[in-house]
Amino acid sequence: MSAHIIDGKVFAAKVRGLVADGVGKLKAEHDIVPGLAVVLVGEDPASQVYVRSKGKMTVEVGMKSVEHRLEADTSEADLLAVIKSLNEDPSIHGILVQLPLPKHLNEDLVINSIDPAKDVDGFHISNVGLLGTGQKSMVPCTPLGCLMMLRDYHGSLSGMDAVVIGRSNIVGKPMAQLLLGDSCTVTIAHSRTKDLPDVVRRADIVVAAVGRPEMVPGDWIKPGATVIDVGINRLDAPEKGEGKTRLVGDVHYESAAAVAGAITPVPGGVGPMTIACLLANTLTACCRANGLSEPEGLTA
Numbered sequence: 283m284s285a286h287i288i289d290g291k292v293f294a295a296k297v298r299g300l301v302a303d304g305v306g307k308l309k310a311e312h313d314i315v316p317g318l319a320v321v322l323v324g325e326d327p328a329s330q331v332y333v334r335s336k337g338k339m340t341v342e343v344g345m346k347s348v349e350h351r352l353e354a355d356t357s358e359a360d361l362l363a364v365i366k367s368l369n370e371d372p373s374i375h376g377i378l379v380q381l382p383l384p385k386h387l388n389e390d391l392v393i394n395s396i397d398p399a400k401d402v403d404g405f406h407i408s409n410v411g412l413l414g415t416g417q418k419s420m421v422p423c424t425p426l427g428c429l430m431m432l433r434d435y436h437g438s439l440s441g442m443d444a445v446v447i448g449r450s451n452i453v454g455k456p457m458a459q460l461l462l463g464d465s466c467t468v469t470i471a472h473s474r475t476k477d478l479p480d481v482v483r484r485a486d487i488v489v490a491a492v493g494r495p496e497m498v499p500g501d502w503i504k505p506g507a508t509v510i511d512v513g514i515n516r517l518d519a520p521e522k523g524e525g526k527t528r529l530v531g532d533v534h535y536e537s538a539a540a541v542a543g544a545i546t547p548v549p550g551g552v553g554p555m556t557i558a559c560l561l562a563n564t565l566t567a568c569c570r571a572n573g574l575s576e577p578e579g580l581t582a
């Protein structure tokens with residue numbers, strides 16, 4: 283058996299197309315342009331790439347893009363002042379602080395200083411609480427992207443057994459809430475879970491978000507299950523040349539693809555959906571801020 287490959291690049295392009303349509307309609311009917319501000323502190327190379335991509339794609343879908351690049355030693359007070367000015371700026375509907383932040387900054391404090399209505403990452407404690415209680419919220423981009431791919435592939439997820447491996451605030455916990463919201467029976471597994479292979483073997487849906495390269499082998503996967511690999515791990519690849527690297531997920535792709543019904547690759551799976559969902563969330567935030575109906579198919 284060979285799994286269906288869920289192509290995140292193609293799916294993300296479709297989502298960005300829907301966002302661009304929504305942005306065009308807002309402009310034509312209401313003369314409103316959604317604005318997204320991204321704040322980057324420091325020079326983490328991967329973060330710089332993601333922030334550049336976010337800015338480029340924001341402009342491509344017709345939105346206003348603002349970038350604040352701050353020095354690595356920026357004080358908490360200065361960062362909070364930037365966020366305050368963005369909270370008060372009516373042309374900005376979405377604010378995102380790129381993570382990870384340098385160690386001297388308190389991530390929770392910084393995130394919770396963002397206006398929850400503009401918190402397009404869905405990390406603010408108010409949005410976490412709203413999602414956890416099944417109320418309308420901003421939903422974290424990576425789990426939202428996973429949910430969209432699962433719904434697109436399966437239609438209804440109702441009654442399916444889902445295992446989320448990983449309990450981070452950014453992916454594992456919100457992913458579990460979203461699957462619960464779609465009536466899955468959800469298990470959150472983590473480093474202390476007993477008999478992890480057996481737990482995973484029971485699942486119709488496996489979401490791997492642990493950050494450990496190729497930790498989940500194919501013989502943990504139930505035949506026909508759907509595997510969503512959130513991991514992005516960079517390994518040395520001397521076979522490609524000196525200093526070269528290759529990306530792998532948290533799932534051992536070849537062995538898992540041999541038994542799964544469907545699987546997301548790395549790269550080209552969940553990753554591209556993260557930025558597409560950020561744009562979708564910005565459009566949603568803009569519609570909500572203006573009392574307009576939300577775009578269809580772009581929210582949880």
Ligand SMILES: Nc1nc2c(c(=O)[nH]1)N[C@@H](CN(C=O)c1ccc(C(=O)N[C@@H](CCC(=O)O)C(=O)O)cc1)CN2
Nearest residue numbers: 332378379380381382403423549550551553554556557
């Ligand atoms: N404030 C936030 N910070 C971070 C988030 C987030 O959602 N909000 N997520 C990640 C980084 N991230 C976006 O910010 C992100 C990660 C990966 C990709 C992606 O498209 N990956 C590609 C591979 C890219 C590569 O070659 O490195 C793929 O998987 O195909 C997009 C966005 C942490 N920080």
